[in-house]
Amino acid sequence: MDEKKLAQLEKSLSRRKFLCDAGKFAAGAAVGISTIGLVGCSTNTAEPPKENDGEKPEAQQTAAPANQGLPEWPWPYKKLDPEKVAKRAYTYYRKGGCMYAVAGALIDEMAEVVGYPYNELPTNMYKYGGAGVAYWGTLCGSLNGASAVINMVTKDFGKIINELLTWYCEFPFPSDRYEEYCAHPGQVTTVSGSPLCHISVSKWANAAGKKIHSDEKADRCAKLSGDVAAKTVELLNAALVDGNFTPTAALNDKGEFEHCLSCHTGEESTLDNVIAKQNCLDCHDDHNK
Numbered sequence: 454m455d456e457k458k459l460a461q462l463e464k465s466l467s468r469r470k471f472l473c474d475a476g477k478f479a480a481g482a483a484v485g486i487s488t489i490g491l492v493g494c495s496t497n498t499a500e501p502p503k504e505n506d507g508e509k510p511e512a513q514q515t516a517a518p519a520n521q522g523l524p525e526w527p528w529p530y531k532k533l534d535p536e537k538v539a540k541r542a543y544t545y546y547r548k549g550g551c552m553y554a555v556a557g558a559l560i561d562e563m564a565e566v567v568g569y570p571y572n573e574l575p576t577n578m579y580k581y582g583g584a585g586v587a588y589w590g591t592l593c594g595s596l597n598g599a600s601a602v603i604n605m606v607t608k609d610f611g612k613i614i615n616e617l618l619t620w621y622c623e624f625p626f627p628s629d630r631y632e633e634y635c636a637h638p639g640q641v642t643t644v645s646g647s648p649l650c651h652i653s654v655s656k657w658a659n660a661a662g663k664k665i666h667s668d669e670k671a672d673r674c675a676k677l678s679g680d681v682a683a684k685t686v687e688l689l690n691a692a693l694v695d696g697n698f699t700p701t702a703a704l705n706d707k708g709e710f711e712h713c714l715s716c717h718t719g720e721e722s723t724l725d726n727v728i729a730k731q732n733c734l735d736c737h738d739d740h741n742k
C-alpha cells in the first residue's frame with residue numbers, strides 16, 4: 454500500500470473509533486464475547502470491564518473518567534521502586550509465566566502509583582509470551598513484556614529497549630535479590646549472550662544440571678523476570694523522570710561479531726541482508742576465517 458493511501462486510512466480510522474466500533478459489533482453479535490479492553494467508548498454504558506484474574510491491586514486511585522476515551526499515547530509514567538516491582542514480578546511468574554510476570558508487575562504497580570488507565574488493563578493478555586511465545590523459545594517473554602510496557606509510556610521506546618536487551622545479554626541471571634524469600638536460594642548464574650528464551654534457558658539448565666520442567670528452573674525464570682522488571686524500572690526512571698538516561702549499548706561494541714554487521718546489517722552496509730543485533734556466531738561460522 455502506498456504511503457498516501459495508508460495515511461488516509463489511518464486518518465479515517467482513529468484507534469478509538471475502531472475499538473468502539475469493534476465493541477459495538479461484538480456486543481451486537483451477542484455471543485457472549487467479552488468487551489474487556491474496549492474501555493472508554495462513549496457507547497459503553499455498562500459497568501467498566503472487570504479484571505478477571507483477581508490480581509489487580511485493590512488500591513486503584515482513579516476510575517476511568519466518564520465518556521472519555523483512552524488517553525493519547527504515550528501514557529503517563531511516574532517513578533517506580535525497582536525492588537518492589539522485582540518482588541511483584543517474582544511472585545507473578547508462577548501465575549502466568551515470564552511475560553505476564555513482567556508486564557503484569559509493571560502495569561499493576563502503575564495502577565497503584567498512577568491509576569487510570571493502567572487499572573483498566575487486563576494483564577492476562579500478556580500470558581502468550583511465556584517460554585518465548587507459546588513454547589517456541591523465541592524472544593524471552595520477560596523482554597517481550599517489558600518492551601510492551603516501555604512502548605506504552607514513551608515514543609522513544611527503541612533506545613530503551615535496545616539498552617534493556619543489551620543488558621540482558623550480558624547479565625548473569627538470576628540475581629541474588631530474592632535470597633530471603635525464594636524457593637531455591639544460591640542458584641548458579643549464567644550469561645545468555647542472547648535475548649532468546651531458548652539460549653537463555655538451555656545455557657542455565659545445562660550449567661545448573663536441572664531439567665526445564667524442574668522447580669529450580671521455574672524459580673530461576675521467576676527471578677530473571679524480577680530482574681528484568683527492575684532493570685526496566687531503572688531505565689524508565691532515568692529516561693522519563695530523572696532525565697539522566699545514558700545509553701551504553703552501541704552497535705559497534707559487539708566484539709567478535711562486530712565485523713559481520715559492517716557487511717550484513719544496516720542501510721550503510723554493503724549487503725544489507727540481515728536484521729540482527731544478536732551474536733551471529735551463536736548460529737553461524739565466520740566465513741572470513
Ligand code: HEC
Pocket residue numbers: 709710712713714715716717724733734737738739740741
Ligand atoms: C567483508 C564483508 C563481510 C563480512 C565482514 C562478513 N560477511 Fe558474510 N558474506 C559476505 C558476502 C559478500 C557473502 C556472500 C553473499 C552472497 O553470495 O549473496 C556473505 C555470505 C554470508 C552468509 C551466507 C552463507 C555463506 O556462508 O555464504 C552468511 C550466513 C554470512 N555471510 C554470515 C556472516 C557472519 C556470521 C559474519 C561475521 C562472523 C560475516 N558474514 C561477515 C560478506 C561479509
Ligand code: HEC
Pocket residue numbers: 710713714717718726727728729730731732733734735736737
Ligand atoms: C539464533 C540463530 C541466528 C543468529 C543469532 C543469526 N543468524 Fe543468520 N541465520 C540463521 C538461520 C537459521 C538462517 C537461515 C539459514 C538458511 O536458510 O540456510 C540464517 C540466515 C542468514 C543469512 C542468509 C544465509 C544465506 O544462505 O544466504 C545471513 C547472511 C545471515 N544469517 C547472517 C547473520 C549475521 C550477520 C548475524 C549476526 C548479526 C546472524 N546471521 C545471526 C540463524 C541465526
